[in-house]
Amino acid sequence: MTQRELTPNDYMNMLRRRWVLITVFAVIGAPLGYGITRFLTPKYTSTTLVLVERPAVSPSIVAQVDTTSIGERLASMKPQILSRTHLEPIIRQFGIYSGDIDKVSMDLLVGRLQKAVDVSPVSPMAGTETGVLPGFFINVELSDPRMAQQVSSSITSMFIEENLRNSQQHSEVTTQFLAQQLDEAKRNLDDQDKQLAAFEMKYMGTTPDDAQMNFNILMGLTSQLDATSESLARAQQDKSYTESELAQQIAAWQGAQTGRNPDTLEEQLAALQTKLTNLQARYTDSYPEVIKTKNDIAAMQKKIAEDNEQQGQTNGDNAELRGEPAQIRQLRKQVLLTNQAIAEKTKEQEKVKEEIKVYQSRVQSTPAIEQQYKQLTRGYQTALESYNSLLKKREDAEMARELQQQQAGEQFRVLDPANLPTEPSFPNRPKFTLAGFAGGLGLGMGLALLLELRDSSLRSERDVEITLRLPVLALVPDIAPASGKRPLRLTDGSSADSDERRTVRA
Secondary structure: OOOOOOHHHHHHHHHHHHHHHHHHHHHHHHHHHHHHHHOOOOOEEEEEEEEEEEOOOOOOOOOOOOOOOOHHHHHHHHHOOHHHHHHHHHHHHHHOOOOOOOOOOHHHHHHHHHHHHEEEEOOOOOOOOOOOHHHOEEEEOOOHHHHHHHEEEEEHHHHHHHHHHHHHHHHHHHHHHHHHHHHHHHHHHHHHHHHHHHHHOOOOOHHHHHHHHHHHHHHHHHHHHHHHHHHHHHHHHHHHHHHHHHHHHHHHHHHHHOOOOOHHHHHHHHHHHHHHHHHHHHHHOOOHHHHHHHHHHHHHHHHHHHHHHHHHHHHHHHHHHHHOOOHHHHHHHHHHHHHHHHHHHHHHHHHHHHHHHHHHHHHHHHHHHHHHHHHHHHHHHHHHHHHHHHHHHOOOOOOOHHHHHHOOOOOEEEEEOOOOOOOOOOOOOHHHHHHHHHHHHHHHHHHHHHHHOOOOOOOOOOOOOEEEEOEEEEEOOOOOOOOOOOEEEEOOOOEEEEEEEEEEOO
């Protein structure tokens, strides 16, 4: 059989030949598997269901400080709680492995208890938020059911206390850290505020915030200067006209008194003004003679003004003594008032010009100052935003800490306390029996296959063909005997008198 490829028909024939052997091993394996369970030490599993409660206050109102998922926190707490520091007191308190406590090292006993404790998450329901862990199971498997229940309760309490302690500690550390960062941010903000205040004090009125105001004031001062200049020009024209008229009146009066035309300053001024009028009618203002005449008129007016300032009051008082007409006295007074108005307008004009220079300087220096101001305000704004952000985070951390202290945050709650198992979880007799049956069946089939492969019997025509390796010369049909006796049976179960044709070998 090992010389050719086996077909499904070969396997069926093997099963028919070896079914007794296979059945015997399968029947023996089942009770053997059950019998093994009688010699194994039974173990009992106590299970606790812990529910993860969501915060009583919505996270949109009070943000959680610890943003790690419950699965991550559970994974970090598991090695801490199942460490020797926590498990050794439990072993000594409940007397677990009391028979081995003086014979085996504590590390081995702790490792044994670690294997006996299993923490498995609860599968979330369909449609729930991804990554949200509804709860977890704590399973403790020991040989004593009551001890398993006590250990399961103790480990559950450790998980609850550790979660609460970690949450409060995380809140405390976060709050302290934010407080330190907030103090540093406040010092930085105060420094930026001082620098900005010193800058604004130094460049008061020239900051970018004052640029528009400075420009508006400059425009107003320009308009004021134009108005003052126009008023001053009108006052000078009025003075020139009044002085000319006064000179004419004095000349006429003096001529009437002396019979001649005295050559007074007023007369000279009047002559120059007449000459200027004639020149302007013929030439432009840039003509040299016109410019010279204007300068002469200005010099004459200045001289007359000085004389009037020195002798104005005296002349006014002596006018009546000299017997001057009232019209001349009125003109003299009018000239005096005009000189005073011109002086005031001149002072006002100079003052406006100085103010214009100041505001022009401010407007021109605004771009350079604005660059420095932007740098200071950018640093101040950054410091202010950092301070406000840290202040809000610290307030959120303090509220989260209060929430944890009131046990209103996310916490563990025992939904199903540790049960007292009544049936052993190990060994599982039905499973062991089924495993014994499956093992016996497999062993029987393997032994049967081995026996078949070691058997060299020729059981079919194909075995003969492959073994002899002879060509086929002819096919002779089977002939039924005339005696009517029962036909012979071949070893493979086929009839010697069947209608099949038999091969004749050379």
